[in-house]
Amino acid sequence: MMSTRIYRRQIPIFVVSFFMAVLLIDYYAPKLPIISPVSSTFLAWGAMIALIQLSFGYLTLLRMHVERASRAQSEGFNQRTFKTIIVLATFVIMTVIGIYEGRGNAGPSFLFWYSNLVAMAGVGTVLEWISHYSSPARMFKITSLESGAMFLTWLLVCFREMPTVVVLFPFTESIGDWIMKTPYMASNRGVMIAAGIGIVILAVRALVGKEPGLVEMEVTK
Amino acid sequence: MTAVENFVTTWLTPKKMAVFFTILTILYMLFPVMLPMKVSSWTTDYIAEIDRLEPGDVVVWGHNWGDLIPARSGLTFNTAVMQYLMSKQLKIIFVCFSPATPSNMYTFMHDYAKSEDYGYVYGVDWVVTPFISGEESGIAAVGDDMWYPKVDMFGTPISEIPIYQDIHVISDAQLTMCDGGGFSWQPMYVRQWAIRHKMRMVNNYGFQVIAIYYGIYVQGCLDRTRGQAEFEYATDFQGEEVLRFQFRNIGASLVFLSVALGNIALYSKKKEERDTVGVVA
Numbered sequence: 119m120m121s122t123r124i125y126r127r128q129i130p131i132f133v134v135s136f137f138m139a140v141l142l143i144d145y146y147a148p149k150l151p152i153i154s155p156v157s158s159t160f161l162a163w164g165a166m167i168a169l170i171q172l173s174f175g176y177l178t179l180l181r182m183h184v185e186r187a188s189r190a191q192s193e194g195f196n197q198r199t200f201k202t203i204i205v206l207a208t209f210v211i212m213t214v215i216g217i218y219e220g221r222g223n224a225g226p227s228f229l230f231w232y233s234n235l236v237a238m239a240g241v242g243t244v245l246e247w248i249s250h251y252s253s254p255a256r257m258f259k260i261t262s263l264e265s266g267a268m269f270l271t272w273l274l275v276c277f278r279e280m281p282t283v284v285v286l287f288p289f290t291e292s293i294g295d296w297i298m299k300t301p302y303m304a305s306n307r308g309v310m311i312a313a314g315i316g317i318v319i320l321a322v323r324a325l326v327g328k329e330p331g332l333v334e335m336e337v338t339k
Numbered sequence: 340m341t342a343v344e345n346f347v348t349t350w351l352t353p354k355k356m357a358v359f360f361t362i363l364t365i366l367y368m369l370f371p372v373m374l375p376m377k378v379s380s381w382t383t384d385y386i387a388e389i390d391r392l393e394p395g396d397v398v399v400w401g402h403n404w405g406d407l408i409p410a411r412s413g414l415t416f417n418t419a420v421m422q423y424l425m426s427k428q429l430k431i432i433f434v435c436f437s438p439a440t441p442s443n444m445y446t447f448m449h450d451y452a453k454s455e456d457y458g459y460v461y462g463v464d465w466v467v468t469p470f471i472s473g474e475e476s477g478i479a480a481v482g483d484d485m486w487y488p489k490v491d492m493f494g495t496p497i498s499e500i501p502i503y504q505d506i507h508v509i510s511d512a513q514l515t516m517c518d519g520g521g522f523s524w525q526p527m528y529v530r531q532w533a534i535r536h537k538m539r540m541v542n543n544y545g546f547q548v549i550a551i552y553y554g555i556y557v558q559g560c561l562d563r564t565r566g567q568a569e570f571e572y573a574t575d576f577q578g579e580e581v582l583r584f585q586f587r588n589i590g591a592s593l594v595f596l597s598v599a600l601g602n603i604a605l606y607s608k609k610k611e612e613r614d615t616v617g618v619v620a
Contacts, residue, residue: 145535154483161480162487165473172438172472254594255601269598276595279565281376282588291379303550310551 131324137164180209271297347604351597360593367589371582381546382569385559388514388541394428396513397506399485401478401528402444403437403519414451415578416567417518420543421452423576430502431465432512434481437519438470441492463501467492474524479531482509510536518543525549529556543567 137160144150144157183202190199212229258269277283278294323329392398424431433444444467448454459465468488471477480487485506486497497503506512515538517528525548533540533556541559542549546566549557561567568584571577 158480158483161473161476161483164476165471165480165487168474168476169470169472255597258598258601259605260602261605273595276591279584280588280591281568281584282374285375285377288377291377295379298546298550302547306547307551 128327135325180206271301347600351600363589363593364586367586368582371585373581374585374588376569376572376581376584378569378573379562379566381553381560381562382566382573385541385561385566385570386573388539388559389424389427389429392427392429392513395430397430397432397502397511398424398514398516399432399434399509399512399532401434401436401515401517401532402440403435403524404440404443404447414447416571416580417447417543417578418451419571419574419576419578419580421448421454422457423570423574425452425454425457425459425464426576430463432485432502432506433465433467434478435468435470435492436472436474436477436524440519441467441469445492462491462495466500466502475527475531478527479535482531482536485509485511508536509538512538514538515540516543517541522548526552533557 140153140157140160144153147153183205186198186202187206190202193199215229254272258265258272260266260269274290275294275297277287277290280290284291320329320331324331421431433440435441435444448459448465448467454461454465468481469490469492471481471488473480485508486503488497490496491500509515509532515528515532517525517532517540525542525544529540529549529552532538533552540557541561542557543561544563546553546560546562549560553560561570564580564584564587567578567580571581
């Protein structure tokens with residue numbers, strides 16, 4: 119009998135590896151008459167599967183809230199129930215207006231932009247001053263050489279973000295841009311290379327069954 | 340407690356700082372002070388990329404404006420970019436990678452960019468795709484086949500939409516533009532459109548996300564608020580970013596002040612502790 123590990127882990131890994139191999143060949147190798155159409159089809163499948171996954175996510179979320187709302191009668195009305203009611207009411211209102219007006223409708227867009235946008239702007243306004251004024255004061259306590267270097271880098275980049283400082287002292291822009299173009303880019307490349315190598319190692323380990331990870335946990339559960 | 344520490348704990352409480360900055364912001368909104376500013380090379384490159392296009396050329400604008408992006412990230416600035424593109428009589432295909440994006444882009448064009456004022460007709464001069472799922476696989480699928488969505492956001496078959504008639508793969512367009520998302524999204528556009536299809540690309544999001552591609556695969560960039568403000572300043576299509584950027588003269592000074600006070604308080608407290616230990620010893 120086929121073991122759980124084979125059909126829940128090895129077969130999916132093989133299928134994913136096959137798709138990835140085709141996509142990688144198509145991406146890096148010159149266009150081949152056989153590979154390219156197959157690769158395009160795989161990409162389209164990927165996008166469609168993602169759409170189904172997204173729908174599944176929405177339905178799961180909706181199911182959770184309906185279940186929670188149905189429990190309100192036995193468990194009583196609390197803060198979580200209140201949030202659930204808001205989510206469900208919003209869902210119903212947007213759905214009804216959306217169906218009534220059809221695609222490209224003004225109704226949901228109006229609600230979306232002029233309620234959500236204003237709410238987010240309000241939240242942003244409250245959070246902004248904390249992130250811009252309070253956080254740096256706590257972050258940039260110069261207690262060591264490293265924190266001093268970090269503070270200095272931040273300061274020099276900040277100067278570049280002040281228009282009048284740049285006009286009065288043009289060298290501040292050059293210094294800020296140099297930081298972005300040289301040390302920042304070098305560290306960025308370093309992180310990407312490390313992440314890339316890490317992904318390849320993880321993938322190879324998963325292929326040969328040496329990577330425990332989440333799949334293994336689910337298999338052995 | 341030292342005098343500085345006393346000042347910080349008494350006057351720099353979160354509530355008092357919030358009130359202070361709110362008043363300052365309102366004052367600045369009422370009486371904006373426009374100070375001189377200059378335009379960086381990244382912004383100049385960005386504008387030059389648009390300027391080199393001919394009227395009627397097609398720009399593919401990859402977007403994933405969801406619920407959060409319009410409110411926080413340059414709605415009026417995007418209006419300025421859009422109006423600049425329309426003033427050059429460029430055609431636009433909005434490719435949407437978030438469920439809310441199609442509706443957002445349509446509202447954006449009507450209510451903010453005022454496409455009708457420029458004589459723009461939907462389907463002829465601009466079009467919005469439906470939501471294309473799959474993130475990078477969606478971006479790649481559209482790059483390979485611009486007709487991949489089959490219909491526009493209203494369900495009209497692409498074969499019946501005039502703007503699409505000469506656009507079958509992304510390289511049939513003259514420029515790609517990407518916005519929204521964040522650190523993970525921008526490299527996806529670069530990989531699947533700029534590198535894979537050798538498309539010219541400009542970025543509206545920020546230099547840090549495309550730094551390693553700049554000059555090779557990305558030909559122009561607006562570096563967040565700074566670049567967006569510079570764009571508005573240089574093209575005279577004004578949104579809110581110039582004001583926001585100008586406020587940084589004051590805002591950043593206050594940040595420096597708060598950092599300086601924080602450090603002074605820290606070191607005066609340390610000194611006090613050392614003095615106390617010395618006295619006890």
